[in-house]
Structure formats: structure tokens, C-alpha cells
Amino acid sequence: MEFKTIIEPFRIKTVEPIRQTTEAERIAAIREAHYNPFRLRAEDVLIDLLTDSGTGAMSVFQWAGMMKGDESYAGARSFFVFEDTVREITGFKHVIPTHQGRAAERILAGALVREGSIVPNNTHFDTTRANIEHERGEARDIPIREGHEPATLHPFKGNMDVAALERVLKERRHSVPFVMITVTNNSEGGQPVSMQNVRAVSALCRAHGVPFFIDACRFAENSWFIKQREPGYADRTPTEIAREMFSLADGCTMSAKKDGMANIGGFLAMNDDALAATCRTSLILTEGFPTYGGLAGYDLEAISVGLREALDEDYLRYRIRTVEYLSERMTAAGIPTVRPAGGHALYLDARAWLSHIPQSQYPGWALAVALYVTGGIRACEIGSVMFGRQPDGSERPASLELVRLAFPRRVYTQSHMDYVCEVLLYLNSVVHTIRGVRITEQPPALRHFTAKFELVSARTAQ
């Protein structure tokens, strides 16, 4: 007999209490935080879906591995365990540990991007974009058209527009230091990229002699989607699928805080010897010696175990199903989301749902504030606050106004999800009372982390 309930494939050994708050307490807390959920104290949050990054629960095997951490400055055994694991999964020759993904991005951009460079990507994550722009390059997003259409169903909505890439490479090949594909495509809904798309991008890059890197943060989730949705992959393991994908690229950047199942860490990997030497020099300057790269030996152990656990089929089945479950309930209630469900998060379409709030008053941000005040749930805007400010200081509304409910790995259970559903369904009944926001103070880059906001009064909103 095969039962259809998909259970959490773990039992809980250590618990961390979460604190209930009243709505009045939450109103005070968010006001104190200048209406920026990033500025809240985590203790004031009931269900924290701000990010799936570094927020996962580690397994007994990861904790056991940490006890074996070798903290030698140079040549630590833990580094070689880490290097072997990353090589086994990715096949890349050079493995450079970094303290997290953005450090890998900074080192890669610093080595290859110059003023006038163009880096095509299906969609850059915010730190990837910022690192390229910091070197005065252009971060150019070229997702397929469906990637911009929240309600359009497509099995691989994260794909890159191959024709657009071909145009850039034909016209500006010498301005393109490398091409990148982000798996899954976080900024467009955690949507997967097909093997066929990766293969086509790889072939074009090879034909034009341009290096091809993968932003591999959620490579295991992407492999699971390929297994489920792409013809010819149903009988392959997620590990085999990941290996095939990496074999099509020249290198990758990775945040081990996602599919490395660790609380901190990342790496940069590549085949090119000369580029690796340049990157290691830069690593020593700000991260650390090449065999620890800003991490403790025990972190390298935790990541080595975590990378394999992220590829476990029972885990991936439960993980992807959790998000799908929430997504199905939203669709049944008529709440607009990015469909189909993404891998690590549910993305609410705030522009469609809060259609009474103009983009200039940041509907996604307003929804994130309402989610906190109503249910103590912390979520993250991926819209015009995150992407609207241009490098020259001007404002341009983002193509999508999304609110991401990202799920920490192995942390919350089904009843937590049912609670989140209940809060969202309630918000649906009062959605027209949610007010827009305006920015009162902001830094020049990555403003969403620290900007201050106020609510737009109900009268001015009309």
C-alpha cells in the first residue's frame, strides 16, 4: 500500500520555542522598525519566512561532522573533505570556499567585470547585480517572456531567453566577460531552469568562447524539478542531474546557506587555472587563506554533509510539496501567486492582489507589513523597493511586485503552514484596507535592507 500523505522526513530532536505576540505589540514593533521587516527583532516574529538562506535546521550528521572540524589555518582536513564533496557534485577542478554566496560573486565580478561589461543572466539576484554594478558593469536580465507573467503556467519559467543571449553575444561578444544562469530563478519566483535551456546556453557560450557560470544556490531543488518535469530525467537521481548540469558550465558561485543546508558558507568553483589563481589572490585579501576562505573548519564539514542531504529524494519531495500545498490553497481562494509554485518559496503577486495600491506606493512592501501586523509572519518584498532604484539614482518600477514567503529548510511543520494559510485567507477578506508606503530614508544601494518607510494615509492613497 502506498499512502499519499507526504510527511516531514525527519523527527525533531531539539526544539526552539517561538513567541506569540498580540497585534498591538506587532504594530508597535513594526513602527519601531520604520515599517521595514528587515529591521524587526527576530524574537518579535512568529513564523519567519523572510528567507530560506542560512535559516535551515541542521541534521544530526551535520552536527556530528562539526565536531570533526579541523581548525588548522592551512591545509585543514576539513577543507579536503569539502573540496572532494564539491568536486564530486560539480566536477569543477578549483574549489574556493567563501563566507557566503555574495563573496564568491564579488571575487568573480572583481576578476572579470570592467566598466562597460555586460553580464547576461536569466535574472540576477540582488547581490549578484550589485556586485556587477559595483565594477561598473551592466547586469542584464534576459528571462523568457513567461518569467514575467505570474499567472502563465510553464514547467521551466526560470529559463533564459536563448535568442536574446545570442543577440548579445553576436553584437557585443567582447563586452561579455561571462554569462550566468541562476538555478532556480529566485527573483522571478524560484522557478526552475530546464536542462535543455542550460545546454543551449552552454552551446552558445562555447561557440562564442565566453565562460559560462551557474549561480547554483538552489541546484538541488532545480534538479528535482528537472526529474519531475523534463522528459528523459524521471529515472535519474538528483545527484546525476546536478552533475550533468554542472558539466555544461565552466564554473559556479554558490551560497551554501541554501542547498548547502548550512547556516553560513559558500564557494566559487571553476575549471580555468589562471582565473582560479586571480580569484584566490582576491580571496586572501578579504576572505582568508584558500583552504578556509572565511569559514571555520566545522562550517566546511557541515556544508559537506549538507550538500549531499539536499540531494536526498525524500527530502526534496517533501520540500517541493510543502510549497505546492500552500500554492494550491492560495489558488483555490483566488489569491494571485506566481504559478506554478517555486521551489523554496511561495510568491504572492502583490500588484494583482493589492491593485488599489499604485506601484509608486510599493504594494509588495505594503503587503509584507500587513502580513506581519496581522499574523506575525515575516516575508520579503521582491519588487520596486528591491529593484526600483537605478544606478543613476532614478526610480523605475520593477516588472513584478512580489512578496516572497521563503521556507527555511526542515524548520516548520504542516501546522505552521496551515496557520500561514489561515492568515492569508483572512487578509484576502480585508485586502482593500491595506495601505501603501512611502520611503522616508534610504541608502544608495541595496536599499531594502535598511530603508525607512511610513504608511501612506488612507486619504492620500485615493
Ligand code: F0G
Ligand atoms: N544568488 C541567489 C540566487 C540568491 O538567492 C542569493 C541569496 C545569493 C546569490 C547570495 O548568497 O546570501 O549567501 O550571499 N539569497 C538570499 C535570499 C539572501 O533570501 O534569497 P548569500
